[in-house]
Amino acid sequence: MDILSTLIDKRVNAVLGINSEKPKYQLLKEHIIQEIESRIYKPGDKILSENELAEKFNISRHTVRQAIGELVVEGWLCRVQGKGTFVGRKLNEKGDKSRTIGVITTYLDDYIFPSIIRGIDGILSSKGYNIVLTCTYNQHDNERVALENLLRQNISGLIAEPTKSAIPNPNIDLYHRFEDSGIPLLFIHGAYKQLDSSFIVEDDTEAGYIAAKHLIDEGHRKIGGIFKIDDIQGHYRFSGFHKALLEAGISLSESKVLWFDTDDKHIKLSSDSGQLDFLLEQCTAVVCYNDQVSLRIIDFIRKKGLSVPEDLSIVSFDDSQLSVASEVKLTTVAHPKEVLGELAAKTIIDMISGSERHYNIKIKPELVVRSSTKNINRR
Amino acid sequence: MDILSTLIDKRVNAVLGINSEKPKYQLLKEHIIQEIESRIYKPGDKILSENELAEKFNISRHTVRQAIGELVVEGWLCRVQGKGTFVGRKLNEKGDKSRTIGVITTYLDDYIFPSIIRGIDGILSSKGYNIVLTCTYNQHDNERVALENLLRQNISGLIAEPTKSAIPNPNIDLYHRFEDSGIPLLFIHGAYKQLDSSFIVEDDTEAGYIAAKHLIDEGHRKIGGIFKIDDIQGHYRFSGFHKALLEAGISLSESKVLWFDTDDKHIKLSSDSGQLDFLLEQCTAVVCYNDQVSLRIIDFIRKKGLSVPEDLSIVSFDDSQLSVASEVKLTTVAHPKEVLGELAAKTIIDMISGSERHYNIKIKPELVVRSSTKNINRR
DNA sequence: AATTATTTGTGCGTATGTATC
DNA sequence: AGATACATACGCACAAATAAT
Numbered sequence: 001m002d003i004l005s006t007l008i009d010k011r012v013n014a015v016l017g018i019n020s021e022k023p024k025y026q027l028l029k030e031h032i033i034q035e036i037e038s039r040i041y042k043p044g045d046k047i048l049s050e051n052e053l054a055e056k057f058n059i060s061r062h063t064v065r066q067a068i069g070e071l072v073v074e075g076w077l078c079r080v081q082g083k084g085t086f087v088g089r090k091l092n093e094k095g096d097k098s099r100t101i102g103v104i105t106t107y108l109d110d111y112i113f114p115s116i117i118r119g120i121d122g123i124l125s126s127k128g129y130n131i132v133l134t135c136t137y138n139q140h141d142n143e144r145v146a147l148e149n150l151l152r153q154n155i156s157g158l159i160a161e162p163t164k165s166a167i168p169n170p171n172i173d174l175y176h177r178f179e180d181s182g183i184p185l186l187f188i189h190g191a192y193k194q195l196d197s198s199f200i201v202e203d204d205t206e207a208g209y210i211a212a213k214h215l216i217d218e219g220h221r222k223i224g225g226i227f228k229i230d231d232i233q234g235h236y237r238f239s240g241f242h243k244a245l246l247e248a249g250i251s252l253s254e255s256k257v258l259w260f261d262t263d264d265k266h267i268k269l270s271s272d273s274g275q276l277d278f279l280l281e282q283c284t285a286v287v288c289y290n291d292q293v294s295l296r297i298i299d300f301i302r303k304k305g306l307s308v309p310e311d312l313s314i315v316s317f318d319d320s321q322l323s324v325a326s327e328v329k330l331t332t333v334a335h336p337k338e339v340l341g342e343l344a345a346k347t348i349i350d351m352i353s354g355s356e357r358h359y360n361i362k363i364k365p366e367l368v369v370r371s372s373t374k375n376i377n378r379r
Numbered sequence: 380m381d382i383l384s385t386l387i388d389k390r391v392n393a394v395l396g397i398n399s400e401k402p403k404y405q406l407l408k409e410h411i412i413q414e415i416e417s418r419i420y421k422p423g424d425k426i427l428s429e430n431e432l433a434e435k436f437n438i439s440r441h442t443v444r445q446a447i448g449e450l451v452v453e454g455w456l457c458r459v460q461g462k463g464t465f466v467g468r469k470l471n472e473k474g475d476k477s478r479t480i481g482v483i484t485t486y487l488d489d490y491i492f493p494s495i496i497r498g499i500d501g502i503l504s505s506k507g508y509n510i511v512l513t514c515t516y517n518q519h520d521n522e523r524v525a526l527e528n529l530l531r532q533n534i535s536g537l538i539a540e541p542t543k544s545a546i547p548n549p550n551i552d553l554y555h556r557f558e559d560s561g562i563p564l565l566f567i568h569g570a571y572k573q574l575d576s577s578f579i580v581e582d583d584t585e586a587g588y589i590a591a592k593h594l595i596d597e598g599h600r601k602i603g604g605i606f607k608i609d610d611i612q613g614h615y616r617f618s619g620f621h622k623a624l625l626e627a628g629i630s631l632s633e634s635k636v637l638w639f640d641t642d643d644k645h646i647k648l649s650s651d652s653g654q655l656d657f658l659l660e661q662c663t664a665v666v667c668y669n670d671q672v673s674l675r676i677i678d679f680i681r682k683k684g685l686s687v688p689e690d691l692s693i694v695s696f697d698d699s700q701l702s703v704a705s706e707v708k709l710t711t712v713a714h715p716k717e718v719l720g721e722l723a724a725k726t727i728i729d730m731i732s733g734s735e736r737h738y739n740i741k742i743k744p745e746l747v748v749r750s751s752t753k754n755i756n757r758r
Numbered sequence: 759a760a761t762t763a764t765t766t767g768t769g770c771g772t773a774t775g776t777a778t779c
Numbered sequence: 780a781g782a783t784a785c786a787t788a789c790g791c792a793c794a795a796a797t798a799a800t
Contacts, residue, residue, distance in 0.1 A: 023787055049765055060789050065766090073452050081766045082796030100524065108500045108510070114493050121487045121514070130521050131487070132528065133512040135500070142509050145479065149511065149532050321700060402768055428784060439770050444785090460785045461777030761800080768794070775787070 024059050028067040036076060036087055036180060043088040043182040047077070050085070075151055075181065088181050089154055100130045101348060102150040104160040106138045112318075112337060113161075116188065119341020120159060127349060129156075136163045140170055147174040157184040157348040165190040184351035186359070188344050198351065198359040200344050204233045207333045207365040208240025208287070211315040214331070214367055215285040216248045219377040220313060223250065224283040226269075226293055229259040234289055237317060241287050256282060260289075269293065271300045280304065284376055285313035291322040294330050294372065313373040329370035336363045403438050407446040415455060415466055415559060416552075422467040422561040426456070429464070454530055454560065467560055468533060479509045480727060481529040483539040485517045491697075491716060492540075495567065498720020499538060506728060508535075515542045519549055526553040536563040536727040544569040563730035565738070567723050577730065577738040579723050583612045586712045586744040587619025587666070590694040593710070593746055594664040595627045598756040599692060602629065603662040605648075605672055608638040613668055616696060620666050635661060639668075648672065650679045659683065663755055664692035670701040673709050673751065692752040708749035715742045 022030075035041050047053075050068065054061040068085055071077045078090035101124055105113050117133065124131055132153065134146040143163045150158060151174065158178055163169070172194050178185045179197070191199035215223050225241050228234035238257070245252050258275060260268045268275045276297065279286050288294040294316035298308050308314055308328050316323070319334035336343070340363060347359050401409075414420050426432075429447065433440040447464055450456045457469035480503055484492050496512065503510055511532065513525040522542040529537060530553065537557055542548070551573050557564045558576070570578035594602050604620050607613035617636070624631055637654060639647045647654045655676065658665050667673040673695035677687050687693055687707050695702070698713035715722070719742060726738050 025787075051765080062790080063788060066787085069448075079766060080797085082764080082798080084765060084797095098524075108512070109497045114497075118488045118493075125514075125516050130516075130524065131514060132525075133487070133514075135504075135510060135512075137504050137509070145477075145509065146511075149528075152531060153528050404768075430784085441771085442769060445768085447785095458785060459778085461779080461783080463778095463784060763797100763799085765797080766795085768792100770791080770793105772790080773788080776785085778784075779782090 024057075025063050025067040025070075028053070028057065028059070028064065029071055032067070032071060033076060037176070039180075041087045043180065045087045046084045047087065075154075075177075098154045098156050099128060100132060100153065100155050101345075102153070102155040102158040102160075103131055103133045104143065104146050104150075104158070104163075105133070105135050106161055106163055108133075108135050112189075112335065115337035116341040116344075119338035119343075120345045121341075122338070123342045123345035124349075127345075129345075129349070138163050140164065143169075144171050144174065147171055151177055151181075155183060157186070157352050159186050159188060159344050159348055161188050162190045162192055165192060169194060184348055184357065186344060186348050186351065188340060198347070198357075200340060200347060200359065200361040200363065202336045202340060203362045203364055204236035205240040205243075206362075207317055207335075208237035208242075209244045210240070210365060210367050211237075211287045211317065211333050212241045212244035214315055214369070215287070215313060215373065216244060216250070218285075218313065218373055218375040220285040221248075221250055222256075222283045222285070224256040224258070224279050224286040226258045226260065226286060226288050226297075228265075228289045229261050234259075237287075237289065265293075269296045271303050276300050279312060280306070283312065285315070285373070288314055288316040290318050291316050291320045291330055291332055294332070295322060295326060298326065298328055298372075308372050309374040313376075315367075315373060319368050323368075323370070328372050331370045331373040332368050333365050334368050335365065339363065403436075404442050404446040404449075407432070407436065407438070407443065408450055411446070411450060412455060416555065418559075420466045422559065424466045425463045426466065477533040477535050478507060479511060479532065479534050480724075481532070481534045481537040481539075482510055482512045483522065483525050483529075483537070483542075484512070484514050485540055485542055487512075487514050491568075491714065494716035495720040495723075498717035498722075499724045500720075501717070502721045502724035503728075506724075508724075508728070517542050519543065522548075523550050523553065526550055530556055530560075534562060536565070536731050538565050538567060538723050538727055540567050541569045541571055544571060548573060563727055563736065565723060565727050565730065567719060577726070577736075579719060579726060579738065579740040579742065581715045581719060582741045582743055583615035584619040584622075585741075586696055586714075587616035587621075588623045589619070589744060589746050590616075590666045590696065590712050591620045591623035593694055593748070594666070594692060594752065595623060595629070597664075597692065597752055597754040599664040600627075600629055601635075601662045601664070603635045603637070603658050603665040605637045605639065605665065605667050605676070607644075607668045608640050613638075616666075616668065644672075648675045648679075650682050655679050658691065659685070662691065664694070664752070667693060667695040669697050670695045670699045670709055670711060673711070674701060674705060677705065677707055677751075687751050688753040692755075694746075694752060698747050702747075702749070707751050710749045710752040711747050712744050713747050714744065718742065 032047065041047055048056065050061050050064045053064045068077060068079065072079055075089050077085055077087060079085045103120060107113055121131060132150065132155065136142040136146060140163060169192050172192065175185060175195055185197050187197055187199040189201060191197060212223060223245065225238065227238045242252060258268065267273055286297065288297060294314050297314060301308055301312055314330065316330055316332045317335060319332045323330035323332045343361065343363065351357055411426065420426055427435065429440050429443045432443045447456060447458065451458055454468050456464055456466060458464045482499060484496065486492055500510060511529065511534065515521040515525060519542060548571050551571065554564060554574055564576050566576055566578040568580060570576060591602060602624065604617065606617045621631060637647065646652055665676065667676060673693050676693060680687055680691055693709065695709055695711045696714060698711045702709035702711045722740065722742065730736055
């Protein structure tokens with residue numbers, strides 16, 4: 001439905017001017033925005049001249065200028081004297097981009113994001129790019145404010161972690177504006193299903209598979225697992241763990257897997273809860289959700305007067321600083337972290353300067369073998 | 380010098396219109412900006428009406444509107460229909476501020492800034508504030524871009540680490556604009572001498588004093604020091620170290636202090652450089668520039684077949700993760716880090732909502748006594 | 759190389775609408 | 780109710796940049 005089509009008729013125009021609450025320049029603005037969003041005009045296209053628009057809609061050139069002027073400020077259009085008005089943002093003096101990259105994450109302080117940000121920062125700063133970082137605290141309204149600010153900032157590219165990626169996102173329209181403006185958009189750590197954008201994620205299923213496979217290769221058959229249930233990574237890691245066991249012909253008895261969540265981990269994983277005894281009774285090895293859990297298990301075993309890896313082999317995930325801080329150095333599946341950040345930075349630079357514009361990347365995790373696992377066949 | 384004063388005379392105006400490259404609305408813009416910067420108009424003040432300006436400068440009201448319109452977009456002014464045009468940014472619907480805080484640091488990945496950012500983030504997010512973070516990589520031009528972007532956003536406050544604080548800053552004008560707009564400005568980790576702004580810094584001299592004092596209190600008299608020479612913190616810490624020794628009547632023999640810089644630390648502090656032997660020969664204790672240096676010294680001593688603290692007591696600075704990761708837990712003077720960040724966050728909130736607008740805070744560091752020092756009188 | 763047409767930029771005038779005090 | 784302020788909208792003229800002739 002064309003907002004301004006009725007304006008062509010002068011009499012109807014007059015009627016519309018009374019009925020409609022909105023001023024003419026506002027209607028024209030919305031009309032032009034709609035033309036851009038519906039891809040009638042693409043980034044770089046020349047729109048109708050001011051006089052043509054004035055004639056087409058029977059409004060004065062002054063009113064057209066007012067509408068276009070605001071759209072320029074909002075980043076939809078740019079004007080070039082003597083040439084015309086074009087869709088998209090004006091480039092700076094030298095004709096190149098701003099060399100500023102926007103980054104949106106859910107948290108700054110999250111266990112994984114300092115590392116990812118470090119990876120992004122390391123590459124981008126060495127390539128002469130600046131970073132503008134905003135975090136959403138996993139709130140859609142904060143995400144919206146961040147996107148609106150970045151749209152005004154003439155950034156060359158955007159790296160974003162989805163906010164609440166599992167549920168429908170109300171800010172998809174703003175993400176579309178980056179694509180409409182020809183600004184590369186790259187998601188990390190997840191992607192919106194509603195948006196066919198580039199993304200880089202880690203492969204948690206593969207991580208779970210690698211962890212279990214390593215224990216199987218070391219001769220273990222009685223393998224337990226401890227996973228987090230309120231985190232999708234926990235599900236994926238369990239899924240890969242399960243797959244490896246099935247491939248090895250090991251049936252998964254429920255009793256060998258312990259699930260915990262954010263709230264009950266202090267109870268379930270404490271030494272005297274009794275929940276952990278099955279590990280020592282039924283297993284020679286265990287896959288732990290992350291390095292923190294590993295340290296708890298090692299603590300538990302030490303209190304029983306036993307030791308790792310002699311009495312129990314342990315594999316965990318993330319390769320955090322904790323994995324080398326303790327006396328037993330942990331065998332762990334390294335989360336990409338910095339690598340994910342570095343790859344994201346390199347990819348966004350590729351998307352800005354190169355021809356290739358679409359990337360769907362899953363990073364394969366790698367096992368770091370240290371001293372928390374042993375081969376039970378060699379003795 | 381009033382840019383537009385000559386415009387009052389119509390004939391001179393005509394002459395100026397030929398000689399001056401700039402259009403009238405541009406001259407009016409600069410005139411109004413100058414009036415705001417010179418504090419003739421303060422935030423919240425009402426400026427002359429459009430008609431008054433048009434009459435005063437003998438230009439049309441349309442031209443005045445064009446000038447004011449751009450100043451509104453740039454955040455200098457806001458217009459209220461029926462009331463007038465005022466200095467400063469328009470508040471949002473509910474009349475309150477945006478609850479977004481701008482943060483500018485030199486680096487993201489620097490050894491101290493992840494912690495400071497964590498402190499800021501922890502407090503601000505819990506109070507419902509958002510953060511927009513930009514880092515300058517210690518470059519003035521990046522700082523300028525960051526400040527310009529933040530000026531366009533509707534932030535309620537700005538926390539900034541000075542970029543190259545030791546040399547004159549070319550972006551002082553932009554920092555003034557925040558103060559002109561009534562946006563609280565708080566520096567951390569240093570402050571520009573040209574600007575009489577609030578700041579929160581750590582007291583490195585005091586830290587050096589505390590470190591040496593602790594060793595003296597533990598009975599040591601032969602105390603060495605290892606400091607970094609290309610970092611102002613190194614100078615401050617040495618200064619405090621020196622003061623403590625003087626107070627205790629210990630003369631500082633030059634041979635007991637080793638200076639290193641970023642480039643030569645791998646050579647000077649390596650086990651086989653010979654530079655470290657004086658420590659074992661002449662001292663019972665040593666003050667190390669940071670925890671990293673401490674670990675190197677411990678490594679050196681272990682290779683000599685000796686141990687800490689039995690053969691040498693060590694105090695260092697920062698209380699980083701390293702200080703508890705090794706088998707010898709380090710006695711160390713805790714850098715505020717998170718506390719600095721948290722205090723900065725609390726202070727900026729105070730400055731936004733409270734009446735007090737000016738803070739000059741030096742944080743006293745605290746000694747964390749662990750097991751790298753021993754009293755040589757008790758045996 | 760100069761001319762011309764087109765397009766945006768600057769600037770003036772006027773009138774009327776709407777919000778505020 | 781009236782005065783004042785900004786908001787919307789129309790008209791015109793000329794300058795400056797651009798592209799094509």
